[in-house]
Amino acid sequence: xxxxxxxxxxxxxxxxxxxxxxxxxxxxxxxxxxxxxxxxxxxxxxxxxxxxxxxxxxxxxxxxxxxxxxxxxxxxxxxxxxxxxxxxxxxxxxxxxxxxxxxxxxxxxxxxxxxxxxxxxxxxxxxxxxxxxxxxxxxxxxxxxxxxxxxxxxxxxxxxxxxxxxxxxxxxxxxxxxxxxxxxxxxxxxxxxxxxxxxxxxxxxxxxxxxxxxxxxxxxxxxxxxxxxxxxxxxxxxxxxxxxxxxxxxxxxxxxxxxxxxxxxxxxxxxxxxxxxxxxxxxxx
Amino acid sequence: xxxxxxxxxxxxxxxxxxxxxxxxxxxxxxxxxxxxxxxxxxxxxxxxxxxxxxxxxxxxxxxxxxxxxxxxxxxxxxxxxxxxxxxxxxxxxxxxxxxxxxxxxxxxxxxxxxxxxxxxxxxxxxxxxxxxxxxxxxxxxxxxxxxxxxxxxxxxxxxxxxxxxxxxxxxxxxxxxxxxxxxxxxxxxxxxxxxxxxxxxxxxxxxxxxxxxxxxxxxxxxxxxxxxxxxxxxxxxxxxxxxxxxxxxxxxxxxxxxxxxxxxxxxxxxxxxxxxx
Numbered sequence: 053x054x055x056x057x058x059x060x061x062x063x064x065x066x067x068x069x070x071x072x073x074x075x076x077x078x079x080x081x082x083x084x085x086x087x088x089x090x091x092x093x094x095x096x097x098x099x100x101x102x103x104x105x106x107x108x109x110x111x112x113x114x115x116x117x118x119x120x121x122x123x124x125x126x127x128x129x130x131x132x133x134x135x136x137x138x139x140x141x142x143x144x145x146x147x148x149x150x151x152x153x154x155x156x157x158x159x160x161x162x163x164x165x166x167x168x169x170x171x172x173x174x175x176x177x178x179x180x181x182x183x184x185x186x187x188x189x190x191x192x193x194x195x196x197x198x199x200x201x202x203x204x205x206x207x208x209x210x211x212x213x214x215x216x217x218x219x220x221x222x223x224x225x226x227x228x229x230x231x232x233x234x235x236x237x238x239x240x241x242x243x244x245x246x247x248x249x250x251x252x253x254x255x256x257x258x259x260x261x262x263x264x265x266x267x268x269x270x271x272x273x274x275x276x277x278x279x280x281x282x283x284x285x286x287x288x289x290x291x292x293x294x295x296x297x298x299x300x301x302x303x304x305x306x307x308x309x310x311x312x313x314x315x316x317x318x319x320x321x322x323x324x325x326x327x328x329x330x331x332x333x334x335x336x337x
Numbered sequence: 338x339x340x341x342x343x344x345x346x347x348x349x350x351x352x353x354x355x356x357x358x359x360x361x362x363x364x365x366x367x368x369x370x371x372x373x374x375x376x377x378x379x380x381x382x383x384x385x386x387x388x389x390x391x392x393x394x395x396x397x398x399x400x401x402x403x404x405x406x407x408x409x410x411x412x413x414x415x416x417x418x419x420x421x422x423x424x425x426x427x428x429x430x431x432x433x434x435x436x437x438x439x440x441x442x443x444x445x446x447x448x449x450x451x452x453x454x455x456x457x458x459x460x461x462x463x464x465x466x467x468x469x470x471x472x473x474x475x476x477x478x479x480x481x482x483x484x485x486x487x488x489x490x491x492x493x494x495x496x497x498x499x500x501x502x503x504x505x506x507x508x509x510x511x512x513x514x515x516x517x518x519x520x521x522x523x524x525x526x527x528x529x530x531x532x533x534x535x536x537x538x539x540x541x542x543x544x545x546x547x548x549x550x551x552x553x554x555x556x557x558x559x560x561x562x563x564x565x566x567x568x569x570x571x572x573x574x575x576x577x578x579x580x581x582x583x584x585x586x587x588x589x590x591x592x593x594x595x596x597x598x599x600x601x602x603x604x605x606x607x608x609x610x611x612x613x614x
Contacts, residue, residue, distance in 0.1 A: 059442030066433030073486040074455045077466035154364040160592040162548045164566035165585045273461045276550045310465045318462040325457040
């Protein structure tokens with residue numbers, strides 16, 4: 053009995069913090085989706101009005117389309133790069149510390165700093181990228197200033213900023229592949245690509261899948277980069293779901309509609325979270 | 338050998354050199370470019386093609402940036418937010434993880450399950466309700482508005498609990514026979530053994546709090562209370578470019594220094610401590 057009392061004493065602070073800032077907000081978020089908040093009187097129940105308002109907003113469709121486009125671009129560009137990088141680094145027996153240090157360095161920079169730096173690099177006039185392209189005699193780009201390249205520019209930033217974590221996690225996974233598998237492949241006369249396809253990828257597929265799902269969940273919540281670098285422009289081409297949610301909540305003070313949007317985002321992401329959970333369970337078993 | 342290739346033939350050296358060049362160009366040169374850029378006057382920064390090394394060195398930019406944006410204030414604010422977030426989180430989750438691991442109270446597994454369930458939730462799903470809760474509790478413009486929500490970190494509770502689970506019961510039993518209270522056992526026996534995991538969890542907590550943008554953006558509408566990230570974002574449109582660059586460099590230094598100092602812990606923690614980077 054005493055043990056249980058002591059234990060709950062030790063747990064009390066955590067229980068309060070989780071209750072007030074995690075469990076209650078989860079419930080409150082659902083309730084808010086069906087309410088209208090005005091801070092003066094108690095909130096009104098409005099049924100599905102908030103959702104109807106969202107579906108009637110043309111930007112809602114735009115934001116989801118942009119977010120989907122962003123997520124796909126991030127997968128195409130951002131997903132392969134760390135894996136390939138890890139496979140190459142795993143082969144190198146020199147300057148290991150240097151490579152690890154460099155690839156992880158951007159992860160340590162505050163995202164706002166990275167976003168503002170890259171905004172300067174992207175400057176179509178004297179910016180670093182166009183200067184290099186001009187110097188090499190290549191065509192330049194409008195980067196963030198054109199609605200056709202703005203999204204891909206954001207993907208490049210987040211790939212650069214975040215690939216360090218994924219690369220190092222892959223490197224650790226590559227180290228767990230039994231060497232005999234490669235030796236056996238050698239005896240079969242397999243080339244490098246064959247070995248990657250038949251040994252490396254199958255042996256690391258759980259890690260690959262886990263990081264894939266985590267990346268989808270993270271990229272669909274992208275906020276800081278578009279908020280700092282483009283504000284959603286040009287021509288709303290970088291308005292993401294979270295940016296629109298932020299506008300509803302903190303420009304229009306429409307917390308009900310913003311919550312409805314959170315709930316929809318949550319429903320979409322929970323599919324990926326659920327898959328992630330299943331895969332980690334399976335990998336752990 | 339857990340590698341695709343063997344030996345160090347000609348191809349190896351070509352790949353090594355290429356990788357060195359690409360990595361240095363991709364990750365180091367942009368940072369050097371900013372470092373140098375801050376020394377150039379705005380007119381030189383607008384030149385095409387750009388100068389590589391500054392033609393006119395203006396080392397004063399770093400000092401001017403500090404004064405222009407009042408960076409001292411924002412460094413202090415960020416420091417208070419990050420260290421406080423770490424301290425409050427540790428004070429909350431260490432005893433909780435210990436209780437869940439070693440005291441095993443009734444319903445402990447249910448509590449752990451409810452905590453872990455929050456990990457499945459995208460962080461941003463709680464943006465509006467947590468903001469409104471902070472408003473209700475009058476915690477806006479107060480660092481506690483960051484500290485308290487930040488303490489509800491289920492991943493770190495789980496990592497600590499998993500580490501505590503491996504501490505043999507006999508060790509705790511011995512302390513108990515010597516007459517140590519539960520609290521003394523935690524502080525004198527468990528914590529010293531747990532230094533590696535505490536280091537990892539602590540470093541990641543400080544880094545996460547320092548880097549965070551969206552929460553400080555919401556919690557500190559009052560400019561004087563803001564963190565570096567929020568302040569830099571606010572100053573960016575109206576600050577001469579050389580001063581802004583100097584400010585960005587200065588704001589990154591603490592994290593870069595932390596990384597260089599604790600590189601081994603950070604890189605080990607990344608793979609041992611779960612996937613959240």
